[in-house]
Amino acid sequence: MGLTPRPEPNVVSYDPKGGEGWVTTRLDFLVNWGRANSLWPMPFGTACCAIEFMATAAAQFDLARFGMERMSFSPRQADVLICAGRVPFKLAPVLRRIWQQMPQPKWAISMGACASTGGMFDNYAVVQGIDTIIPVDVYVPGCPPRPEGLIYGIMMLQEKVKRERAADPSIRHEMEPDPTSQLYIPPSAINELSEPFGNAVHQTRSGL
Amino acid sequence: MSPSSSFAPVIPGSGLPAGSPAATTPKQIPHRGGPVNPTVDALREKFGAAIQRVDVVWGETSVVVERSRVAEIVRWLHDDPGQSYVYLSDVTAVEFRDVEQPLEVVWHLRSLAFRRFIRLKALLPKGTPLEVPSVYPIFKSADWMERECYDMFGVKFVGHPDLRRLLMWEGYKEGFPLRKDFPLRGRFSRAEQLRQALAANPEARYSKEELSIADAFEDLPQDMRARLRSGEKTGE
Amino acid sequence: MxxxxxxxxxxxxxxxxxxxxxxxxxxxxxxxxxxxxxxxxxxxxEPELEGEHMLINIGPQHPATHGVLRLVLELDGETVVRCIPHIGYLHCGFEKIGEYRQYNQIIPWTDREDYLNSIGNNVAFALGAERLFGIEITERCTVLRVIAMELSRIISHLVWLGTTCIDIGAFTPFLWLFQERENVYALLERWIGARLTTTATRVGGMAADLPNGWTEQLQTFITLFPKTLDEVDRVLTRNGIWVGRTVGLGAMTAEEALNYGLSGAMLRASGVAYDVRKDFPYLDYETYDFDVPVGTNGDVYDRFLVRFEELRQSVRILEQALRRLPDGPVNIDDHRVILPPKSKATSEMESMIHHFKQVMEGPRPPIGEAYVAVESPKGEKGYYMVSDGTSKPVRWRIRPPSFVNLSAIPRMVEGHLLSDVIAINASIDIVMGEIDR
Incomplete structure (x- = not known):
């Protein structure tokens, strides 16, 4: 691990051996510029974070500045899924279904602590991080994140979109879950990710 | 919108004698004792031995009643013009950490006309079937509260027309979450929980006939069934 | 049909x-x-068209269900014949987790359960816990909590009104009202440090006293806020589309409303003047001068009128609370229950022991139980807590008002058109976090 410096967002790297010409890279730039500035969000709002998401979309913070004012309540016309709020197990198949209904290219933002890790809800009912259900591009911390935090997450996603290259086939690869268990990642990894950590281990002692 | 000359709002406190003082914030409430809700005397007179115990805790009157006569008592409290407990605030259950202590089903009732509050309790000793009469025929508001109580504690409300799970999905296999033998993080591993959740059909419209908790037991993983059969409690 | x-x-x-x-x-x-x-x-x-009934599924992810409610509707043409709500898509096990937490540790959970009214829930939970501990809070704390509850009522009603406007097709009031919400958020943030999830109370007091200049800021807000209300009043109350889409929908009579257990504005719109603040008062609400608006028809329009009037009444209460706000300590003086000041805890032996005992073990109430109800923006919100003498409750039960209000939706939508279902559902003012817990 360790922090690696991020490349400049607007520069498309040119690989002379890859057989890509000047035209392709410039075209990538144009397409990515267009995409990044007109992302249509699909708000999957469940709880408190959805209220802050609404505040972000309202007058004071004005999501329209990022080309995102067009809320796409149908997943079939959406580019980016913003999962705002906790996701209990009962909602897990719904989230999976909505993700599968979205067409490529698609991205996902996990907004808030509960969506990202289960947050303070380390109990029988809540999924410990939506990345066990769908692939996530940007995690926004906070409980709930302030609108500025969400906007920063959106800008990070825009940077990621701007670095994509049409010639790279792996970007558009739709992940297929394991046919029997319907899981993307192996069960042992899920169990490991969901282990209680830190203070939570001691706080949930019964008795006293 | 229509002219409402005949309109008469329901005013709480209308059953009190004229000139009664307005309700005030209770202060300096004693832990035990204190004024008993006058309904208790009427209940004792009417139902006698079915009123098993009366406590006043923190200013609220709790009446422990015989479990089989709950519906009858609630019906009388609702219908009697001298009581008129027309508002059911809450139905819930309490299980104590002490496994010997019986599980309690609790009803909170309000009489708006007399500004009274009463708590009814039925004790369900461990080892007996967890069943109490439903008050759904009297209060429609009991519908979801009783279903939730069944979902979380497994208490059966006899006479409820559609008693099935409410908050957890139908066919939830781990049991009743608010029981004390249910571990905080559930009985299964996280991966197994997620696998079962993802296998659920999000478009299913469950009806009561299709599934029951007993059937779900057969769908458990083999080792889990064996462990539960041997009486294992998966507490923390 | x-x-x-x-x-x-x-x-x-x-x-x-x-x-x-x-x-x-x-x-x-x-x-x-x-x-x-x-x-x-x-x-x-009119030929008798023998059509099949159609099943239509709304939700759990639908913008007009205000969260993750799922309604399965059986339609005859466009008329609703039967409605089956499915809830539980946001069941997060609040009550279970409460059994594993000390009383002060539960307060952050109350924020997230009815997240439009988080500071109001903090106050309600603290009132319940204080009943269980047998604590009398200070004068200043009482008034501060009244201010907190009324601010909370205002922001909750603003979200309700804004989202209902969007559901019915008016977008402009949403922007105006959310601008006012930001003003309240600014107030809360200066006081508590958080916008939405406040965790403002402690058992026996508040997390913080007001900062300097806060009351002037609140005074500015309650001077300017009624002007926004007047503007919204002008565009909505006599608007033909608004009236046409709300009048006569989902009407409940007073008897029905009581039998279905409705509370709050839903009950008052049906003509029952039951308000917990008046009838089972707490926080000295009986000493404030305010009116309880009551509707006559119990339909969606009356619910709108009642909630709108409650906003103005909340401003009235805020004005009175500001006038009477006394000086003095906010927290009680019993450091067995509430943490001593940090400076004392690091310098005095006794305070340090209190601090240690509270953080490691938590204060212990005597054996007992208490059901404390407050008038939340949605209705009668009750916290029922049972203690067995340990520092963690045996049972922490939330009596969620919108859970009970929502359970009447099959009765309210039957016979109405599909498009009216959205308006009726919006009028209940549901918060799924509170319904599913």
Whole structure:
């Protein structure tokens, strides 16, 4: 691990051996510029974070500045899924279904602590991080994140979109879950990710 | 919108004698004792031995009643013009950490006309079937509260027309979450929980006939069934 | 449910004038040779179309269900015959987790359960816990909590009104109202440090006293806020579309409303003047001068009027609370229950012991139980806590008002059109976090 410096967002790297010409890279730039500035969000709002998401979309913070004012309540016309709020197990198949209904290219933002890790809800009912259900591009911390935090997450996603290259086939690869268990990642990894950590281990002692 | 000359709002406190003082914030409430809700005397007179115990805790009157006569008592409290407990605030259950202590089903009732509050309790000793009469025929508001109580504690409300799970999905296999033998993080591993959740059909419209908790037991993983059969409690 | 309002008209021609002088229109039939002939009007112009009922599923992820509610509707044409709500998509096990936490540790959970009214929930939980501990809070704390509850009522009603406007097709009030919400957020943030999830109370006091200049800021807000209310009043209350889409929908009579256990604005719109603040008061609400608005018809429009008036009444209460706000300590003086000041905890032995005992073990109430209800923006919100003498409750039960209000939705939408379901659902003011817990 360790922090690696991020490349400049607007520069498309040119690989002379890859057989890509000047035209392709410039075209990538144009397409990515267009995409990044007109992302249509699909708000999957469940709880408190959805209220802050609404505040972000309202007058004071004005999501329209990022080309995102067009809320796409149908997943079939959406580019980016913003999962705002906790996701209990009962909602897990719904989230999976909505993700599968979205067409490529698609991205996902996990907004808030509960969506990202289960947050303070380390109990029988809540999924410990939506990345066990769908692939996530940007995690926004906070409980709930302030609108500025969400906007920063959106800008990070825009940077990621701007670095994509049409010639790279792996970007558009739709992940297929394991046919029997319907899981993307192996069960042992899920169990490991969901282990209680830190203070939570001691706080949930019964008795006293 | 229509002219409402005949309109008469329901005013709480209308059953009190004229000139009664307005309700005030209770202060300096004693832990035990204190004024008993006058309904208790009427209940004792009417139902006698079915009123098993009366406590006043923190200013609220709790009446422990015989479990089989709950519906009858609630019906009388609702219908009697001298009581008129027309508002059911809450139905819930309490299980104590002490496994010997019986599980309690609790009803909170309000009489708006007399500004009274009463708590009814039925004790369900461990080892007996967890069943109490439903008050759904009297209060429609009991519908979801009783279903939730069944979902979380497994208490059966006899006479409820559609008693099935409410908050957890139908066919939830781990049991009743608010029981004390249910571990905080559930009985299964996280991966197994997620696998079962993802296998659920999000478009299913469950009806009561299709599934029951007993059937779900057969769908458990083999080792889990064996462990539960041997009486294992998966507490923390 | 066999009324079909649409007739199938093949072709119409004018054959003469009727008694009022309007052109008479008679359906024509097509003869076998292709020419059209006028036929006498059949006794029933509306053919009995034996159609199947249609099932339509709204939610759990639908913008108009205000969260993750799922309604399965059985439709005859466009009329709702049956409605089956499915809830639990946001069940997060609040009550279970409460059994594993000390009383002060539960307060952050109360934020997230009815997240539009988080500071109000903090106050309600603290009141319940204080009943269980047998604590009397200070004068200043009482008034501060009244301010907190009324601010909370205002922001909750603002979200309700804004989202309901969007559901019914008016976007402008949403932006105006959310601008006011940001003003309240600014107030809360200066006081508590958080916008939405405040965790503002402690058992026996508040997390913080007001910062300097806060009351002036609040005074500015309550001077300016009624102007926004007047603007919204002007665009909504007599707006033809608004009235047409809300009047007469989902009406409940007073008896029904009581029997279904409705509370809050839902109950008052039906003509029952039950307000916990008046009838089972807490926080000295009986000493404030405010009115309880009551509706006459119990429909969606009346619920809107009642909530709108409650906003103005909240401003009235805030004005009075600001006038009477006394000086003095906010927290009680019993450091067995509430943490001593940090400076004392690091310098005095006794305070340090209190601090240690509270953080490691938590304060312990005597054996007992308490049900404390407050008037939340949605209705009667109750916290029922049972203690067995340990530092963690045996049972922490939330009595969620919108859970009970929502359980009446099958009764309210039956017989109405599909598009009205959205308006009726919006009028309940549901918060799924509180319903599913």
């Amino acid at each position: 066999a009324t079909i309002k649409r007739t199938v008209e093949v072709e119409l021609s004018t054959t003469g004038l009727d008694a009022q002088g309007r052109p008479q229109r008679v359906p024509l039939a097509v003869a076998e040779d292709g020419s059209t002939v006028a036929v006498a009007a059949p006794p029933s112009l």
